[in-house]
Each structure stands twice: as C-alpha cells, then as structure tokens.
C-alpha cells in the first residue's frame with residue numbers, strides 16, 4: 001500500500017499493509033486530517049518514526065468480528081494495555097504502557113490502510129459526512145472540558161486562539177450555554193467565530209479587562225497565550241490549557257496563588273459525545289476545511305500548510 005512515512009524526513013513510500021493482531025480491524029482510510037501534532041512530529045516531537053496521522057474516517061476491510069465488517073468508523077487514538085490500574089479505573093487514555101496511533105510507537109492514518117483494536121472503533125452514523133467525521137478526534141478533545149468542569153449557562157468564557165482547536169472549543173462551550181468570546185489574529189477565522197455565535201475579538205486591538213472571565217481557555221500553545229490567560233481570569237476562576245507550551249520556563253504563577261486560580265490541563269476526549277454533536281448538527285466543522293490533497297501528494301500538503309494560514313488540510317485516499 002501507499003503511505004507517508006516519516007524517518008527523519010517525510011516521503012511517500014510503498015510499504016506492506018499493517019498486520020492486524022487478534023482483536024484488531026484492518027481499516028481502509030477514506031480521509032485523514034493533518035493537525036499541529038503531526039507538524040511537531042516532523043520536527044522531532046515524541047521521536048516518532050513510521051506512518052504519522054491520528055485523525056481519520058475509514059471503512060473496516062478485515063476483522064474477526066463480523067459485526068464491524070464494512071462499517072464506516074472513526075477510532076480512538078490511545079491503544080491501552082487494558083490491565084493496569086489506570087485501565088481498570090476506566091482511565092485508559094492515561095495508561096502508562098499505551099501506544100498512540102501515529103504519535104507514539106504505532107503507525108497511523110496517512111496510508112491506504114491502518115490497524116486498530118475494534119474496542120477503539122466507533123461507527124459513524126449515516127447523517128455525518130466523511131468530511132465532518134474526520135473532525136471527531138479534535139472535536140472530542142474540545143468536549144473533554146465539559147467532562148472536567150461544570151459550565152453554568154451564561155458563564156463568561158474567553159477562548160484564546162482562532163485555530164481549529166479554538167474554534168471547536170468555542171462552539172462546544174457556546175452549545176453548553178456559555179457566553180463565549182474568542183481572540184485571534186486572522187480575519188477569516190474570526191469571521192467564522194462571529195458567524196457561529198461567538199464574540200470575535202482581534203488580538204491587540206480589542207483588549208478585554210483583566211480578571212473579567214470565569215473561565216479562560218488557552219488554545220494558542222504560546223507562552224504569551226498562557227500569560228494572557230492568567231491576566232484575564234477572575235479570582236477563583238479556571239484557566240484551561242488545551243495546548244502544550246514549549247517555552248513555559250518564564251511564566252509567573254503568583255496570580256495563581258493570590259487569586260486562587262485553578263489551572264486545568266485538558267487533552268483527549270470522548271468520541272461518543274463528539275459524534276452526537278455532529279449528528280445533531282450542533283457544531284460546524286466542514287467550513288474549516290481549507291484544502292484536500294490526495295494521499296500521494298501528502299508531502300506537498302505539509303509544504304502547503306507551512307506557507308498558508310490553514311484551518312484544516314485533509315488527505316484523501318483516492319481508492320476509497
């Protein structure tokens with residue numbers, strides 16, 4: 001099969017199809033999404049080598065359990081041991097032995113086929129198109145916030161960052177009843193936020209008062225974003241970090257103590273919640289697709305991402 005393989009550099013290669021272990025399904029990828037993590041991997045994050053890609057929608061081609069055969073599916077990306085104390089507590093996303101598809105010690109979705117345990121799979125309801133289903137993984141990550149804190153209707157929330165994650169988080173929190181403002185630097189992305197019921201604020205021009213938000217979501221992944229989040233949160237409020245920050249050494253956490261602020265890290269979330277939101281048409285995702293490349297042009301797609309302000313670039317497996 002064809003696959004994009006990263007081994008110091010990214011190249012399209014002909015490789016053998018993944019061998020599926022007992023309990024696993026072989027899935028023909030229909031669409032795969034490129035995300036920030038993939039670009040970090042290409043810079044050496046997680047010392048990954050192999051086939052990247054963890055956002056996909058596909059169809060089950062081979063499986064021991066006939067119930068899955070031919071089903072259109074998305075898949076959770078953490079492959080856990082299912083035996084350790086974390087797994088037994090239902091927290092398999094934190095299993096210390098886990099592999100992560102396309103990120104840690106396991107091949108991913110930038111290929112014609114991938115293998116995943118059937119316990120990771122979710123069937124995609126017919127109402128959800130392929131190009132919406134490919135957003136389930138990042139949308140699930142956005143909904144994780146609702147599992148972690150209670151958002152009362154009318155809560156003032158500000159989201160920092162107008163990237164794909166910020167726009168998903170903003171929509172999810174607005175749908176949960178929050179009053180959402182979103183700060184960004186790109187006119188076209190802010191226009192989407194405005195269209196989707198958020199108050200869109202251009203960074204640097206519309207500066208909100210310090211300490212004026214109960215909940216601040218940091219989705220820029222920058223030290224400046226975290227500083228700004230700490231400035232904007234009200235006493236006893238919560239700052240949610242949705243992106244890892246590389247250079248966090250110079251952050252001043254005095255305010256955390258003085259204002260008794262809660263700092264909350266938030267990562268992967270529940271696929272069922274995300275599928276339900278998409279099925280009911282409660283969040284918009286397809287307008288975020290900037291461009292679709294055939295899998296064969298994957299290297300070109302990564303180059304395109306570097307040059308253009310994109311929300312989402314997809315790779316299509318033409319054979320599907």
Ligand SMILES: [Zn+2]
Nearest residue numbers: 035036037055
């Ligand atoms: Zn991702």
Ligand SMILES: [Zn+2]
Nearest residue numbers: 081084087095
């Ligand atoms: Zn485990």
